[in-house]
Amino acid sequence: MNIAIRKLDAAADDFAATLKALLAFDASEDAAIERATADILADVRVRGDAAVLDYTQRFDRLSADSVAALEIGAEELQAALAQLPAARRAALQTAADRVRAYHERQKQECGSDGFLYTEADGTVLGQKVTPLDRVGIYVPGGKAAYPSSVLMNAIPAKVAGVAQVVMVVPTPDGVRNQLVLAAAAMAGVDRVFTMGGAQAVGALAYGTATIAAVDKIVGPGNAYVAAAKRRVFGTVGIDMIAGPSEILIVCDGSTDPDWIAMDLFSQAEHDELAQSILLCPDAAYLEQVEASINRLLPTMPRADVIRTSLTNRGALIKVRDMQQACDIANQIAPEHLEISTEQPQYWADRIRHAGAMFLGRFSSEALGDYCAGPNHVLPTSRTARFSSPLGVYDFQKRSSIIHVSEAGAQTLGRVAAELAYGEGLQAHARSAELRLK
Template identity: 60%
Template sequence: MGKLMRRLSTQDQSFKQAFADLLAFETVSDPELLKTVDQIIADVRQHGDAHVLKLTQQFDRHPAHQFSDLELTQEQLKAAFEGLDHDVREALELAANRIREFHQAQKQEGWTYVDALGNTLGQKITPLDRVGIYVPGGLASYPSSVLMNAVPAHVAGVAEIIMVVPAPNGELNPLVLAAAYLAGVHRVFTIGGAQAVAALAYGTETVPGVDKITGPGNRFVAAAKRAVFGQVGIDMIAGPSEILVYAEGDNNAKWLAMDVLSQAEHDTVAQAIFITPDEQLLNEVEQAIEEHLAALPKAEIARTSIANRGALVLVKDRQEAIDLINQVAPEHLELCLDEAQEMSEQIRHAGAIFMGRYTPEAIGDYCAGPNHVLPTSGTARFSSPLGVYDFQKRSSLIMCSQEGVKTLAKTADVLAQQENLDAHARSARYRYQ
């Protein structure tokens, strides 16, 4: 058996290139994939429910005979929620309440002010009318994804939340349905893949078209979201899950190793990176990872992930680590050291920052409160976690007073003439002459 994970050191001459190679990854660039997705979208636009049903029967082996069999009722969602074991139901409610409380703090109201000329200016904030949330399906699916997408939409005041979730062989995790009930989802369709994204984007006879689509999915879903962007809004093009763990000082290597594996078990192309200036700790974490893998149910997935895209990185000092972290812009960042908050102030790019030795990333996935839908593949350089703001839009407010318009209209007149837009200039001129 080969090396468990690649080991890199910033002191090696080849480090810069090796680290760049580690980060290189493209999510949805396969021309054949894009061609297939474009055809699915075109067929759904043309044939509506019938084609979505056909593909759902084909790809998901769903036993539905007609499209109406693919929609769940509120009674079914409620029954799933009420049928949960007490401890599971209690955990789901606690998570939902914490997520709702956090996102309530994000909610913004519109504002106005009157300038020195007597003109009223401001911004109006309104919720989107209808959104679609995509939830990965099957028995190994994620109720936490339902909460993280639907709760902020609900808090934002979205009038109608449509959920799509594939049901392979007609099977669904009752927890997903319970979470949909708890989060206030209005309609649920058991469809998935590019066909579900197309149905949400363009609407069918039964599935209403939405204004925005959020939520994670496989590469077909990611490619479809990219293709329909412009017809609808999307949250992001999500890549594989990522974690970067930085540790120094007194740490438990077994804890750190399991944190690394917590994301590696998601997917064979997930990325897990461990960085430290302490070579002994690096060795201990490597050994602990190997020991944990012997007992993990998803060991093969995790082992493939860390072998292909994982790394143990030895740095000279904390500042080198900070520079690397900002280069990676990781989805999840753990800072396991005494001065975690102090170090976090120097982190410019990260989806979520978990500070201190008692804050595993897994807490953020379920019940800390902040959203776990985070930018991946370096996009934390310019984007943010999913939030209430993603389900709201802003309109500018401008109201000129009879006196206040005179100064502004003269200015607009002059600038419009410089741009050779005569109608603009005259329109402004009428207000002050």
Template identity: 60%
Template sequence: MSALLDRAPEASVEVVRAVDAIVADVRARGDAALIELTCRFDRRQVAAASELEVPRAARQQAWDALDGALRDALEQAATRIRAYAEHQKLGGFEFTDALGNRLGQQVTALERVGLYVPGGKAAYPSSVLMNAIPARVAGVDEIVMVVPAPGGELNPVVLAAAHLAGVDRVFTVGGAQAVAALAYGTQTIPAVDKIVGPGNAYVAAAKRAVFGTVGIDSIAGPSEIVVISDGASDPRWMAMDLFSQAEHGEDSEAILISTDADFLDRVATAMNERVRGLPRAATIEASMRARGALIRVRSLDEACAVSNRIAPEHLELAVDSPRALLPKIRHAGAIFIGRHTPEAFGDYCAGPNHVLPTSRAARFSNPLGVYEFQKRSSLIECTPDGARPLARIAGCIADAEGLQAHAQSARDRA
């Protein structure tokens, strides 16, 4: 189990060095570095930074050209994501303490956020919706999206999703240079307050490098799924649920935990049958060999204990009484309750965000949500009478810490 959960470092020394050089170059030279790096890494001919921005009309055109069924599906997904996000908004509060002082909290939205979206032949409109809609619900003033266009190729579905989600500006840049541009700003791309969205090892390393100058959502690792089953589910369903994450990449993690050994055997047989003909069969097979597991346990309580040790990004509870297990689950990014709730619903349209903690970060981290785009300020308002007791308390503690200016500043109010 320890070997299975032992992840390799997210970024090699070579990746970190390359990223540090790129970030420093963009910070120092702005647009000039951005153009040079985009031409080199994305095999493009860009003469001016203004060519990197996608006009609003082009996004509208991409939306209008969408197949009707896909447009309807995206609209319904966006509606569900927005409805869920509305429930997440933080509120401020105020109260009067026993001394007559007013204390509270003020909640404000971030001013500008950057959204990184994988590009080229990849089409991840769901990532656009999942990142941009909560930011918009939070009240963010401006959303800036960056998406690479290798060889000048840009997926129109991604542009259409940006239109639907209300993204304000879109730039066709990617990699570490795009993250650096968002963090520090260039003559063309404005600096943002926070960067969200998935990317490759270079993007992850760049996000880590600029953290502190800007906020980030997380350093995302490979996709993960754990399924807890009592053996009564359709083995074919279980096989495909595991594949739904294994197809993301050869380092994805897909684990089934069950009390029924015969059921595990049936799932293994179903996996061998259902993988045939899938476009990503080779990736799935490599992922399952390297990081897949079928684990037999003695009880569902033990299954929950094993799952908590894994702290998975996605957890399915495919059992008769799934809610009875919820109090026993301490660590999971998203929990899919019951046999009819596959993880794939969460990726696209259930409503909760699909940006989730990976690599055991569910022990201390949260799904992306509206709260990631809001910040809190403490409110403190003292009356003359209410200040006197606080002056005595603060002065005494400040003296003990050897900070006499603190102490005198407090006692002045007494």
């Protein structure tokens, strides 16, 4: 049975409205989830370890006498790493090395040492950059394992200089994924607890007798985790509230259509709400990709998920030319943008909004998910218009440095006093004036 993926034409009168409807994602909060999350967080805040144990037994069917018993020691992490098959360990090591190398470069480029400069009167101004003290990373568990998420969240934190990285990962029925534990060992995670859900977020945010409160929580999770992160924001920092995964492919028709079909599948297989869109000026090529989709779909183990995703939220869009494709791409502001064309940099220069750009026919988005090096934690749901990928800068904070000289106080004091009087803040003005000669 052929898939009923939308075929749109950017020249159609109703295209703008149709595209808006296609991109719309109902991120409205589920009232039941919000109530349950609020109750769990309040309970963890009051009862601490006892509440964490109760919810871990209830939701993950994992009994323990103490939260300390939920911690996985460094020895077990190292043992998991040592026991990996050679090929898998080599792949994990390559991915970790590349992620670390990229973020080390990022640290250098984002001014991790801060800056100072001295004005003519001796006043010194600048900025000091310091890492966060303690960070919590949430790694999903249960049906799937995500060692790549461990690397992408923990390594930039460590590169930034975070002293302690605490990982929480649910282990339903006590089943521990060895690849996830190995990734934690390789990334330098300091502590690992087998807990998940809103209770884990609450423990990280508020602290318990066993777990010290962190400064920031990063990493993906289910609806309860997202709701909990939203609620604890302000008490701690968070990375983002991520929506469904997205891929937008801009193609000039020169790439093997099977490759493009599979790239669309690579996001559609995440879940039924994922979005995969192709923009191309060549109508015949769009038909070739559609044929590839229908031929390849039955070979996919997650064919049902892919079918639902492409049917409900996917599209093959005919554009006037490549410039219009870039204009639409900027409007969509996708999480992942593949520019599968000749001279991809030419078109990349015309893109303003994208979480990550994959340039050229050989840059499949899947490489970015695992081992290219740049972070795979990316803004979704058009937030790439104002947000950036997770990076070293997310684990650092900046303090302004103001060292005013006696001479500088004479000039700045008069300016500050004048403005303070204008605002009706006399103590501000007098504070500045007292230092005037």
